[in-house]
Amino acid sequence: MPYFLPETETDPVLTACRGLVLAHPDRLALSEKPLYLTATAPDPARRVALVSGGGSGHDPLHTGLLGRGGLDAAAPGGVFASPHNGQIFAASLATHHGGGVLHIVKNYTGDKINFGIAAERLHARGVEVATVEIADDIASADAGAGRRGTAATVVVEKILGAAADTGMGLYELADLGRAVADASRSLAVCARPHTNPASLRPAAMLPPDMLDYGVGIHGERGARSIARPRVQDLIRRMLSDLTADTPTSPDGVILVVNGLGGTSHLELQAVAAIAAEQLHERGERVAAVLTGTHTAALDMAGISLTLTALAPGWLDWWQAPTDTPLTAWPGAAAPPQPAAPAASPRTPLPRRLPGSRAALDRYAEIISHVRDALGDLDQAAGDGDFGDNLTGGLRGALARVDATGEDGLTAAAHVFLDEVGGTSGPLFGLLFQHLGAVTAGCPDGQRPALSALAKALADGTTAIQRVGGARMGDRTLVDALAPAAQLLSVKREDDPAAITTAALAAIHGARGTADMLGGRGRSSYVGKRALGTPDPGAIGAALLLIALADTYEPEMATRLPLPGYVVQPATRP
Structure with a gap:
């Protein structure tokens, strides 16, 4: 519950950005008017500026990926509100290296409009701009606006960050980002909606024996509420829906187990183990796993699963080292695949003593x-x-x-x-x-x-x-x-x-x-x-x-x- 956000007369997002920069003064710089953050030590080989952003409350999304191997700039909007085009425009100009600017945008109307206006203003300044749009949420696939952009943003930004540090050009990076986005699908559920920061009351009421299935990262209700099943059965259902819509690849998948703000690391790690095992049972190769809260919905008690079907070379970029506030990336080695139990001769059990059980x-x-x-x-x-x-x-x-x-x-x-x-x-x-x-x-x-x-x-x-x-x-x-x-x-x-x-x-x-x-x-x-x-x-x-x-x-x-x-x-x- 967000009891500790500053009062309304103080901008809570600006205050949070100040705190982030205080914790990482060697990596980040802050512009307060307009509000955006930049990485202070990009890789010298980088030619293209990677700029992203979106509503706050999803942290550490965007701001946590600033730095070498990640983003050049992030423009945070208000809580669950898109950033203003002026923030995006200024952040793009401040980090433009001469090779163009790549905007990474989640599929929400406000984000698309403001990034679009910023791109028009940059074009008028003679700055080349390309856009990668992320639309991974399968629960909203039938909506008029199409799939929402959610936790696959982390995958796209990480892979693009590593690729940009090799000196890759603007349109090559844009093609790569679109391919990664197209290969990614996500699905989220929650047991408790987020808390409204103004009223300090739940944004919606959900009975304790029910789950919302297919929620959005702004607190949007799921397409349906379901009786709460066993965790193993819930994950099996989510993976069934995800794998039916995710492209297949002989190179395997990245699995992201993401917390929505109110879910403990213990739970997320347990979900990761169960999901990886069930994917293996389905014949999927899990090439890498990322576990943690990376795309939150304030304090929502929920999880999302993301699958990204890998293409050759992507895993190397995913596992490349970074120097960002969010550094808990998978190591260079792929996670071990569950081994089939070795066959052994069946031996009779010792005789159980009568009445012992x-x-x-x-x-x-x-x-x-x-x-x-x-x-x-x-x-x-x-x-x-x-x-x-x-x-x-x-x-x-x-x-x-x-x-x-x-x-x-x-x-x-x-x-x-x-x-x-x-x-x-x-x-x-x-x-x-x-x-x-x-x-x-x-x-x-x-x-x-x-x-x-x-x-x-x-x-x-x-x-x-x-x-x-x-x-x-x-x-x-x-x-x-x-x-x-x-x-x-x-x-x-x-x-x-x-x-x-x-x-x-x-x-x-x-x-x-x-x-x-x-x-x-x-x-x-x-x-x-x-x-x-x-x-x-x-x-x-x-x-x-x-x-x-x-x-x-x-x-x-x-x-x-x-x-x-x-x-x-x-x-x-």
Whole structure:
């Protein structure tokens, strides 16, 4: 959300340009009236000035590509508004090397008109001008104005920048730029529209379970809204639409995974890996990948995918070194192509111990139903990822059981200790490690020895306390585990409801954390703000006790409250 743009009496675009030049005084110079930026140290071999520009809010587009191996000048307009022809005219004159000026223009009416007027004025001065128009957005292909110009602009400007540094002439560069633009297609989606800088409200309302498919970089709504699919399925759909419209090439494609301003690098990198793998499955050679926010729409939470079908020589220009504010270009080597798995003789899996997976299956089933609620609880005191982390760890544990045949909770211990990040993952791993030593030898349908189970629960709780330093009352999973372990330790072996009773103690302890101030962990940083919601780690531990009771005491476990109730924020039944 753009809270930090200067107030309306200050020009936010001019102020942002000043900040950019302050960060790169060795590369850039700023003209304030009219507003444009220039590269201060172009390659001596360059004969043609490359000039681009467009509305602000798409940064680092244009201004981030100023410098050697990139643009000579960029004319920024207002937020989502084309630059004035006077800016473009002045920027072109200031960087004219004598070999002409090449204008790189996105297909928007305002941009085309203002660059067109600037070109007429330059012609009147005797300056040769050529234009490359970029129209890559397939979602707007049927519009009267044709495809919009979006993230393929980055590809065109980068390749032209490298080619211009070889001394290539104006019309040769124009032909190259048009060919790259013609070989490029893009498609964008968003989960949240951008924020209107004036009102600080979303530019449009989109339900949380929907995506806008085919959005524009000025916040234009998509051609349709779709139910939010899995990320893999969304990318598959986008690539299907893109590859159907992108020219084919034996030299492969450049893949650009672009953020629209409100999407994290973690997400973009994950999308890049998935997209590259799916392209490989389609028989496409991915010659280079660029990932990051390069063509934003202010703070829109979305992504765009761009494919450029390569011709001979283009990859060398794409990978040529640059000296611009935006320097995160791919290296000289092409990304490795996914290799087909080597064939190997099929070996029988070790015999799975009877009953070894039942408790893990039940715990995974319970967590799958309350994952989002656990995330909501975690958001009150932390970062909201507890439900996802727990779900992912359990999914990995089930996969390990399928692959190795080992005990379910032992597999969970390996996965949570070795693979699940954050704080709670390894702590749960310690608990699984102790419990797995008991459940591994439990015959199908038979409850583990209570003395062994009580000792495992107590030892696991003690290990968690040694590592984390938590005590009863600190608002952690210890508040659920310790009373359950204590109660189980005094139960007789023939008590048919021992684990069920321990689970009730764990539930009571976990829900009681809603009244506690955090003494350890994330909730200790937020103080009273966490009051009223139970600790998600404690709830997760109580749900594990429910899973054990459901597995080993199914008739008695009907006395337990439903998992959905256990996760509810209310502190009293």
